[in-house]
Amino acid sequence: MPATDLSLLIEAAYEAGKIATRYTGPRAKRWDKPGGAGPVTEADLAVNEMLERDLSSNRPDYGWLSEETEDSSDRLNREKVFIIDPIDGTRNFVEGSRTWAHSIAVAEHGEVTAAVIYLPMRNLIYAAAKGQGATLNGEPIQTSDPGIMHEAEILAAKPNLDPRHWQSGNVPVFVKAYRPSLAYRMALVAQGRFDGMLTLRPSWEWDIAAGDLILREAGGLCTDRLGQDLRFNNAHPRLNGVVAAGPNLHGQIFIHLDPRGPGLPG
Template structure:
């Protein structure tokens, strides 16, 4: 039988891990991107080169969107597109952490249909395809459903709790924790290890595309900060943040956010 998109992404993610783990994070060459766009290492570029060769060769009709490739508007004319972050959590990689990830997705007409988030240093492979559920190393995963928001453990960077974001100028009460890779945060919520996550900053599609499908297939809700379903392969591949979790967590966080907040730069 022909290889499915998910099988292709899994094979590519493991190949990416084999490349990336040849580099020592602290010793890998590192550069800062222009305009404060963050760091990039030689490992990011090596993984990107592998994936850009491997994935389009297997699916020549698909478009390509990657953090480490200059954007080509031709992708906008394709029904299906690969959306790739070669290493999500580059700062963590450069610091020698274990929590960076490869994030790979296929979107069809704006909706993600196959997704993989792979942490090679921990051999955690999260995967999902439309209608088949979400998995961690072949074991089904499901979002958690705490009784109240106050009981919930939410992954969020500290600036998301600034009062300007919230109705009544106060964030709701919950247990805040943090992990540096946005893709890994979304996977952890899909797994049920944490009850929800939010980022209110504008977010690049390659950081969140794979996590969006994982969360939905794990029974969760995943939207932008305004409660709108995420759509991918946009002209500007950036979305208005992410709120994700089980039904109660998602609805509680959404209801508490001030829709008029301008605490972070507009898209």
């Protein structure tokens, strides 16, 4: 019997972890991408090569979108597409941190249907399939949903506290926290370790596709900064930020957000 998409992604994630952990982080060869797009290492490329080879051979009809593969419009004509970040948190990988992840997802007609976020150095594997709930290391997980925003612990980098993002320039009170790796932040909210997360700048699809499904299957809401559902496999694979939390807290955040604040141009 053919493997389900989720079991295929889980197997691929474990293999990705074996490859990435063969490298020593700070000693891995690295380059800076043009245009200030950040670093890439030989580990990113090795993981990407394996994933593209193995996943595409198992699902030859699926399209391919990865941070480390030159994009092609061919994926736009496919019903299903892999959306991959070989190593989310490359800067942390280079520094020798344990907090980096493999983010692997399948989207069908713009909606993510299977997803895995794997942190091999922390032995954490988050997974979800549409309609089947979300798990951490095989155990079900669920988002939290505090009743009062000022008691909520929300993952948000400092730029998200720019008053221009908020109604009348008033940044709401909440407990602020931060973790590297956007995929990991989304997974932590799905797990209920944190109550919400937000990134109000344009976000690449490969950073957030897996987290979107894992969060929703854990009972949370995951939208862009305007409250719109996230849709994937766009011609320009960048979305207008991410706001993720339990339903009650998600609504409270949007009471304070200013939709006219900085976001995607146009």
